[in-house]
Amino acid sequence: MIELKELTKDYGTTLAVDNLSLRVSAGEIYGFIGPNGAGKTTTIRMMGGIIEPTAGSIMIAGINVHKNPVAAKKIIGFVPDRPFLYEKLTGMEFLKFIGDLYRVDLSSLYRKSEELLKQFSLWDWANEIIEAYSHGMKQRLIIAAALLHDPKVMVIDEPMVGLDPEAVRMVRDILKGLAAQNVTVFVSTHTLSLAEDLCDRIGVIHKGTLIAQGTVAELNLAAKTGEARLEEVFLTLVREV
């Protein structure tokens, strides 16, 4: 479902992503972890069609994101790491805006928006301008908006930042539910316990290069850490590079 081939992003002064290749199957939850500045957000932004790669390709459900961005974006649900929104719109108006851009069926748009706002505990705030929302509420609204058009692939950068424990659990359950419905989830996170609990496979990126990937057991094997927790595995792998 997701295929990155020799993906490279060179900012001129920094080589953010270096020759990255990986595949994620349909219905799989793939965790993407790495230290600060490793290239996670750059990779995710390239997958979301926000920045173009210097070299290599990104295929989402067989569609080349760089060559056919509009078709690819129609099936992607993108959640950035920072919840910047149109502050002067209300939550409901924002979902309507997103629904129109993604051409969500008009007959179901209002019902779906209501369902999502209720699911993310935002219904009481639906008609308040986003400017008045807290950081966590904005993050919840962005995740709700990303789900509005029933995406086949979810690309999420740091989903849990700013969320309260209840919302963290809810988002985790939602992502698991999506995977069960054959939706592919690519999630970058610093919360290693979440990655351990949620992801089928995990990729470790460091200095723009994918240094290891697999299940937690496979990563333990690669790091020669026995049956250690992901945190220990991660630190060992990063230290070795």
Add this chain to the structure above:
Amino acid sequence: MINAVWTLLTPRLLSARPSVQNNRRSRFFFFFFIGLIFWTGAFLIFYRVLTYFQSVQDFGDILAMKLLSMMIITFFTLLLFSSIINSLSHLYLSRDLSLLHSLPVSVVDIFRSRWLVSAFDSSWMVVAFSLPVFLSYGLVYHAGIFYYLITFTAIVCMCMIASALSSMVVLLGAAILPAGKIRTLFVILGVLLAVLLVVVLRLIQPEQLVNPDSFASVVLYLNSVQALNLPYLPTTWITDTVRFALKSEWSSSGLNLALSTSFVLFLLFINETTAGIIYFRGFSRAQTTPKRLFKPVTLGGKSWEVLLNFLSRPARAFAVKELRSFFRDSTQWPQLFLICALIVIYLYNFSVLPLDRAPIKTIYLQNVFSFLNVGLSAFVLSAIAARFVFPAVSMEGEAFWIIQSAPVSMKTFLWIKFFLYYLPLLLLTETLIVASNILLRVTPFMMFLSVLTIFFLVPAIVALAVGLGARYPDFKSENPAMSATSFGGVLFMLLSFSLIASVIILEAGPVYRIFMAELHGQALSVKQIIRLALSFSFALFLCIFAVFYPMKLGEKHLLKR
């Protein structure tokens, strides 16, 4: 204490360091060059006016001093307005304030550092552009070095008085209302005041000055201006400081300067004492959750979606988003008042033109004015486009990722932006040109030519604004509307003015020949017809080029980001 203020100022000072990047340096020189042109222009105009005044017997000196007094009042009003906006922003609304208030420094030190920055930001431009005025006075009156020193000190005092008075008003206001609402209130009041000033100045009818019959009223007018020089106004002290220094009456000049300086010190003391008591309370109030000032706008019970139902879904989504964001951002409203005032004054000017009394053949003059009117209307359009259309892409702000990740191509996004502004601006400019042409009573040919020229200039100027706005976006600005004064904004104005001038020049020659031929009852020669066709075709080509090239440039830049 001084150390704390200095430390608080260092981030600002360090970020103002000249950049070593080549493009930044070239932008600096670009702005320096533009500023120098304006500065030289202002100096030459004032020098010429003052030299002329000197040649007027008896009245010359009075006129020069009246002009000085009016200039100082104007500068002071501008400073007050600019300081209120700056103080509000620096003291209550800047993003870094939360960090500053979490640091182990006193509230008064924070206030002092922010006040200094605010005073500098609101004053430097007024000071820079007031210098040619005072320099021309100095040269015309053959003043010595002390005049320049005293005048400079007086200008600094004027800036500090304006800034201290403004911060006092803002401090007191923020203690009563949340800062977001005061900004709305101040901006609206300020612009209403500015509109009122412009309308009053317009109603004074300066065109009557050329009519000797009304000279008696000018004397009355001069007398009425005297009323502004009240002895307890700071502007009077500043004016008198400069006025007496010009005439080398040092003791009187010194007394007024002492009055100004002591008033500055008094205001600073009051400000700091007040800040110590109420600044933090006001800052806390500014942190409250923003609420809508008014209920959502619905037109006759219909929402924007219903009214714009004829558009495609993405286009409607963008249009509705843009309209809602615009009308809910209270800082945008005063701009609308300003545009309305600008248009009313523009049309009013045409209605009072004394065409019947002109010595030149009226029909010729009316048509010349009509031709100039095309240029002026396009200039008005450029100014509106610089303020509203150029920042349109930057207005997406940090939420631009939504556009980048949405299944809408960058080309579509930019063209939707273009049409959102093109249609209302076309309607506005065509209305303006038709209404002013009716007031000028022009011939049907000139009416047709004006309407047609504007029809092609509007899309060109709008596309130039959208395209350059996309080429030079600023998604991180706290106030994207200010991007009109950025490098890209100034470049847009220059290119827009060049385009308008080129089109007018290309049309002026052939139109003049048509008029001359008509006036003498002759037919145009084949050569003249070919030149006419070539000129008009080239003007059309320029407009079409200005529509597509900047849009392509903007699209390419946004995709490469």
